[in-house]
Amino acid sequence: MKGGFMMPSPVYVNDDWTGLPPGTVVGPGQVIGTNAFATIEDGYTAVDSPGTVIVYPGLYEPAATIVISKNGVTFSGPQANVDPRPAFLSTRTPGSTDEAIVDGRGILGTIFRISANDITINGFEIRNGLSDLIDSPGVLPDKLNPTLSYSIIHQAGDEGTQLRNTVNAVVEYNYVFDTTGDAINICCDSRDGFIQYNEVNDNSSINAAIYVYNADNITIQWNLVQNVLVNDGIKLGSSSAPFDVNRFVGRVLNNVVRDLEQDGITVISRDAVVDGNDVYRSRSTNGAVFVDRNLTNIQITNNCIHDNGVLGDGRETYGVRIGALNNISTNVQVNQNNIFNNIDGGLIFNPIPPQPPPGPLDAENNWWGSPNGPNTMAGQSDSVVGNVDYIPFLTEPGPTCLSQPAITSTNEIIVDNDPGECSAFVSYTISASSSFFPINExxxxxxxxxxxPPQDDVTVEEEGVFPVGTTNIPITVTNIDGQTDTITLAITVRDTESPTIICPEDKVVFIETDEAGTVVTYPEPVVSDNCPVVACFCTPASGSFFPVGSTEVTCTAEDIAGRVTTCMFTVTVEQAPPNTLSLNLWLTLNVQVVSDVVLEIQSQPLNNDVSAIPLPNHDIRECINVERVYDWVVFCREINRNFPVSAECNLAIVECENAGQEITIVCEPDPEATIITVLDFLRPFPDRPGVEIVPIRFQIPVQIQYSCNGEQICAFDITVCYVETFVLCYPEGTEIQASVTDVQCFVCRG
Incomplete structure (x- = not known):
């Protein structure tokens, strides 16, 4: 119960029940003769109004036209709401045992005739009739809300379907092919209907595959019309009578119309809108889109009209033709279309005289296949002929052609490198859409x-690590019709980090006094960067001639992004005097005295001239009260002497230093070979009775060795002479003995 009324029960039809006697139970709640029948006619006769006739798969061959005169009856086949269109990857096959096939056997004219309101036929295969396979009579009253959907309709002696005197008729999601007349027709005082989402193939109508005339406000949208063998793809308005010229028949929106013997879309009614269609491969003697007769207020917008005409076929196929012979249409707008690759011309508008020419046709803002606009000479591809205002024109394509998929995401991504890396982690989205044929890859x-299943809109998320620079990623999207769109996604990673550069230390080079300069080599600077450095150079370069004086060297590092960092150091070229050697010796003296009395020792250094030894002017130390003293260390001296270095050794030293290598100097004194000489007898110390001074000379041999980076480059021997005066307090006749117990030397270049 619903709202106090019993809902009508469905009626079931199955050709497998043929011959079963009334009362036979064939299923749960299904009884032959009550609600179960072997034929569609018997099922319809038994169904309530409103009600539903549920038809199982099988072959049904009605003896006569099934005239539907009860309101609100739905015929529901086994494929109800299952898309039958092969171009949209339908799983249905004509003639399959999964279909409820209603066959006219080549005998019946019309198979279904709709003579009531709210009739629905959904999910059948209807075939093989001599006339219109489905129709409604062209008499009053109007038939309200008929719906024909999800059916396979073919082998029609005339129209696949022709609906007359209907209101709000809907013909959708049908596959209609192999019809002698129109595949789908709404006419004859019908109004407010829709022909949508159908696939129409292999049509031989002398009018059009989809034909609407003598009707009002019919929308033809989202249909695929192809392989039209005789005449036009879609025709809006009557081709044989003038009564649609001043009638708003309807609009043609978002259809794909292709492979046509004649026009793709023909308009023969006022106020028509042709928008968003994709029309191609027409061999029309008029135009792929043709506005006929004397019409007004026609909008042709956002269409793709392309690749029409066959070179050398003797026909003159324009992309768009406005008017023919003496017909003049006014207030026609052709805007925002892609009109390209039409062999015989893009657009023609200029009726034959003596008709007065109208004002210029508004054909602004179209894409003519070139950023330079259309051709202007008749007979050329995409030419414009007639009094046409085509300026301004689009310099790149406008709307995406309906049959084509489109990658809608960006084709350029720009990011900065990750810190310290010559790359960046990038995540991005690829989006694509295809408004007609869905995307499958x-x-x-x-x-x-x-x-x-394929989708109208797809999104893919991707990510990766991309190096500095531009990485090009080819992206292709394909729809179920095999049409593609391809872009190259450019991912650019910018290097935002500059290189670092450390110059070598300042360099001093010595040359001979008569030279103006010299060739100087120096180490390469130390360079680092997050990315490879593509250039590193110094000015003046290593190996250049440097004059005497200081020269500033600038070194530059440049990375792959063109970022530059510099540093500087100085090369100084000096005219050096001959090298001298400054020698420091540490001398320890052991003096032996032989005496049984108290001894006082006092020391005083003298110069090397032993001919005149001055007396020291200092106090005498307190005597050391010992009975006998042996091996007494009486002084420790640091002796400094300067010696010239040979020219040969000088040259070796300069060459080593100019090469940036390390000079080391080693001295090797020979204490045992030191000669110690008492220069004179004891001399009295003035004003000090009993105190004597003794001068002693030391001759110390030393070998000097120069090395460059650890390898000896020169060596020579020197002798250091030194005289020391000792003040002694001891008995007369005491024996004096002296020796060098230790010699250390420190050498530096001076």
Whole structure:
């Protein structure tokens, strides 16, 4: 119960029940003769109004036209709401045992005739009739809300379907092919209807595959019309009578119309809108889109009209033709279309005289296949002929052609490098859409994504590490019609980090006094960067001639992004005097005295001239009260002497230093070979009775060795002479003995 009323029960039809006697139970709640029948006619006769006739798969061959005169009856086949269109990957096959096939056997004219309101036929295969396979009579009253959907309709001796005197008729999601007359026709005082989402193939009508005339406000949208063998694809308005010229028959929106013997879309009614269609491969003697008769207020916008005409076929096929012979249409707008690759011309508008020419046709803002606009000479591809205002024109394509998929995401991504890296981690989205044929595949950088079922809009998320610079990623999207769109996604990683550069230390080079300068080599600077450095150079370069004085060297590092960092150091070239050697010796003296009395020792250094030894002017130390003293260390001296270095050794030293290598100097004194000489007898110390001074000379041999980076480059021997005066307090006749117990030397270049 619903609202106090019993809902009508469905009626079931199955050709397998043929011959079963009334009362036979064939299923749960299904009884032959009550609500179960072997024929569609018997099922319809038994159904309530409103009610539903549920038809199982099988072959049904009605003896006569099924005239539907009860309101609100739905015929529901086994494929109800299952898309039958092969171009949209339908799983249905004509003639399959899964279909409820209603066959006219080549005998019946019309198979279904709709003579009531709210009739629905959904999910059948209807075929093989001599006339219109489905129709409604062209008499009053109007038939309200008929719906024909999800059916396969073919082998019609005339129209696949022709609906007359209907209101709000809907013909959708049908596959109609192999019809002698129109595939789908709404006419004869019908109004407010829709022909949508149908696939129409192999039509031989002398009018059009989809034909609407003598009707009002019919929308033809989202249909695929192809392989039209005789005449036009879609015709809006009567081709044989003038009564639609001043009638708003309807609009043609978002259809794909292709492979046509004549026009793709013909308009023969006022106020028509032709928008968003994709029309191609027409061989029309008029135009792929043709506005006929004397019409007004026609809008042709956002269409793709392309690749029409066959070179050398003797026909003159324009992309768009406005008017023919003496017909003049006014207030026609042709805007925002892609009109390209039409062999015989893009657009023609200029009726034959003596008709007065109208004002210029508004054909602004179209894409003519070139950023330079259309051709202006008749007979050329995409030419414009007649009094046409085509300026301004689009310099790149406008709307995406309906049959084509489109990658809608960006084709350029720009990011900065990750800190310290010559790359960046990038995540991005690839989006694509295809408003007519859904997308089933997308490839990006060699990876393929498939979509099952296909989708009108797809999105893929990708990520990766990309190096500094630009990486080009080819992306292709494919729809179920095999049409593709390809872009190259450019991912640019910018290097935002400059290189670092450390110059070598300042360099001093010595040359001979008569030279103006010298060639100087120096170490390369130390360079680092997050990315490889593509250039590093110094000015003046290593190996250049440097004059005497200081020269500033500038070194530059440049990375792959063109970022530059510099540093500087100084090369000084000096005219050096001959090298001298400054020698420091540490001398320890052991003096032996032989005496049984108290001894006082006092020391005083003298110069090397032993001919005149001055007396020291200092106090005498207190005597050391010992009975006998042996091996007494009486002094420790640091002796400094300067010696010239040989020219040969000088040259070796300069060459080593100029090469940036390290000079080391080693001295090797020979204490045992030191000669110690008492220069004179004891002399009295003035004013000090009993105190004597003794001068002693030391001759110390030393070998000097120069090395460059650890390798000896020169050596020579020197002798250091030194005289020391000792003040002694001891008994007369005491024996004096002296020796050098230790010699250390420190050498530096001076």
């Amino acid at each position: 997308l490839t990006s950088a060699g990876e393929t994504y498939t979509f099952s």
